[in-house]
Amino acid sequence: MVDIQEILEKEGIKTYLDDKYLYDETPEFVRVEPSRDIVVVKPETTEEVSRIMKIASSRRIKVFIRGGGTGLSCGAVPTESGIVLSTEKMKEIEIDSENFCAVCGAGVTLGELIKKAESCGLSFPPHPGSEEATVGGMVSTNAGGVRAMKYGVMRNYVLGIVAVLPDGEIIRLGGKLIKNNAGYNLMHLLIGSEGTLAVITEITVRLLPPMQKTATLAIPFKSVDGAIQAVVEILRAGLMPLALEYIEKDAIEIGEGVSGRRWPPRDRANLMVIIEAGSENELIDQAEKIEKICKGFGASDIFLATGVREQRDLLMVRSLIYEGIKRDVLEILDVSVPVAAIPEYIKKCNEVAERMGFRVINYGHAGDGNIHQHPLKGKFKPEEYDNLKKEFFRIAKSLGGTITGEHGVGAVKKKELRELLPVTEYDLMVRIKRAFDPLNILNPGKVLDI
Numbered sequence: 001m002v003d004i005q006e007i008l009e010k011e012g013i014k015t016y017l018d019d020k021y022l023y024d025e026t027p028e029f030v031r032v033e034p035s036r037d038i039v040v041v042k043p044e045t046t047e048e049v050s051r052i053m054k055i056a057s058s059r060r061i062k063v064f065i066r067g068g069g070t071g072l073s074c075g076a077v078p079t080e081s082g083i084v085l086s087t088e089k090m091k092e093i094e095i096d097s098e099n100f101c102a103v104c105g106a107g108v109t110l111g112e113l114i115k116k117a118e119s120c121g122l123s124f125p126p127h128p129g130s131e132e133a134t135v136g137g138m139v140s141t142n143a144g145g146v147r148a149m150k151y152g153v154m155r156n157y158v159l160g161i162v163a164v165l166p167d168g169e170i171i172r173l174g175g176k177l178i179k180n181n182a183g184y185n186l187m188h189l190l191i192g193s194e195g196t197l198a199v200i201t202e203i204t205v206r207l208l209p210p211m212q213k214t215a216t217l218a219i220p221f222k223s224v225d226g227a228i229q230a231v232v233e234i235l236r237a238g239l240m241p242l243a244l245e246y247i248e249k250d251a252i253e254i255g256e257g258v259s260g261r262r263w264p265p266r267d268r269a270n271l272m273v274i275i276e277a278g279s280e281n282e283l284i285d286q287a288e289k290i291e292k293i294c295k296g297f298g299a300s301d302i303f304l305a306t307g308v309r310e311q312r313d314l315l316m317v318r319s320l321i322y323e324g325i326k327r328d329v330l331e332i333l334d335v336s337v338p339v340a341a342i343p344e345y346i347k348k349c350n351e352v353a354e355r356m357g358f359r360v361i362n363y364g365h366a367g368d369g370n371i372h373q374h375p376l377k378g379k380f381k382p383e384e385y386d387n388l389k390k391e392f393f394r395i396a397k398s399l400g401g402t403i404t405g406e407h408g409v410g411a412v413k414k415k416e417l418r419e420l421l422p423v424t425e426y427d428l429m430v431r432i433k434r435a436f437d438p439l440n441i442l443n444p445g446k447v448l449d450i
């Protein structure tokens with residue numbers, strides 16, 4: 001890649017060569033092959049990004065944007081010769097307490113944003129699993145996480161975006177406004193666009209007052225049906241927990257093994273319910289209502305954690321499940337179905353998996369219908385796994401669901417997106433991509449098969 005390096009260096013842009021920019025966190029089995037013919041740039045300002053994009057578009061050089069590299073669908077992987085544009089040096093962060101917002105450089109990490117907001121007596125509730133994810137990456141993937149049910153996904157927090165178009169033009173969308181109905185909402189078009197339409201360089205995100213006190217319930221059920229009926233009833237009762245997670249017994253045992261922490265009594269299907277309230281009394285009141293509902297659906301041995309340490313232990317078991325299986329998983333599927341359809345989805349998928357000889361570990365965000373399925377490695381041919389995945393997606397679609405609720409399409413679900421969407425919708429997406437990026441230089445071959 002000497003040429004591109006020379007071109008950039010001649011224009012005063014510092015370049016780097018480093019293999020760590022070739023991959024993200026996508027499991028190896030489904031990873032796409034990266035191109036090693038790349039140079040890395042680490043701009044610090046929007047203007048610098050604009051200069052890089054002007055050079056890239058005038059020379060038809062492909063550009064792959066990278067945030068924290070925690071993505072699970074190869075979105076940031078450079079699949080062709082070109083430039084990897086890392087946002088890691090775009091770290092400015094300014095809190096505006098009067099307008100309840102933060103203005104962040106794209107490379108600010110989730111961990112850094114949370115810390116800064118808390119230091120100003122505010123909070124940033126969305127919490128996708130990795131605090132190494134960047135705000136730019138979370139906006140580009142419209143990230144969710146365990147608190148999405150109560151607090152929404154990234155889209156609900158973005159007030160403004162500064163972005164650089166593939167030709168180097170800078171656009172400023174939204175601002176510190178809560179309401180903005182002036183024309184088509186281009187800002188929301190960029191949210192979830194996975195680095196295919198523009199380079200997001202600065203984001204204004206909403207902040208909220210500080211989080212309240214929490215308590216955590218671990219609730220075992222004999223059946224998935226009972227657990228999910230309880231979820232529906234908890235929501236119907238107007239209780240809106242901070243998190244409502246479904247975890248199968250096997251998954252708990254894996255999390256226990258990695259964390260070294262004990263989960264209280266468990267059964268085949270388990271819920272982890274985190275509740276939030278202004279006082280201990282309110283917490284107890286909510287917990288009792290949830291316990292009563294769950295007992296009505298066959299739960300017993302309910303454990304209520306109110307202390308910081310015992311709550312942290314439960315969260316550690318849940319958070320470390322993935323660490324325990326990541327070397328053994330083929331892929332992390334994150335299908336999204338209507339909440340009430342979860343039992344049928346899991347039942348049908350388990351039947352298919354058993355018939356085809358796959359073991360699948362299930363857990364996920366029961367409160368919003370986003371189940372994470374982890375098919376494990378075993379003895380089979382790659383095309384057999386393809387068939388399994390196809391069946392899972394077909395079942396999801398038949399229940400009114402979709403193929404990804406959080407992790408996005410990236411390079412690994414392009415074919416499936418094409419199969420999922422009606423032709424008219426898919427073609428509209430292609431035309432939108434061409435309107436933003438007529439030369440197809442920005443993250444080519446991601447999301448859309450063009």
Ligand SMILES: Cc1cc2nc3c(=O)[nH]c(=O)nc-3n(C[C@H](O)[C@H](O)[C@H](O)COP(=O)(O)OP(=O)(O)OC[C@H]3O[C@@H](n4cnc5c(N)ncnc54)[C@H](O)[C@@H]3O)c2cc1C
Pocket residue numbers: 024025064065066067068069070071072074075076087106127128129130132133134135136137138139140141142143144145146194195196198199200201322406407410443446
């Ligand atoms: C342990 C673990 C747990 C996770 N849990 C969750 C979860 O609960 N919920 C969830 O939603 N996700 C989860 N993820 C996935 C991942 O953290 C999110 O997708 C996250 O939003 C990616 O951010 P990133 O900065 O790492 O982006 P990257 O992986 O670097 O990039 C992701 C995509 O965004 C694009 N992109 C990055 N920055 C920009 C920018 N500035 N402008 C334009 N495009 C850009 C890239 O080109 C790529 O297409 C998890 C990942 C891990 C490893």
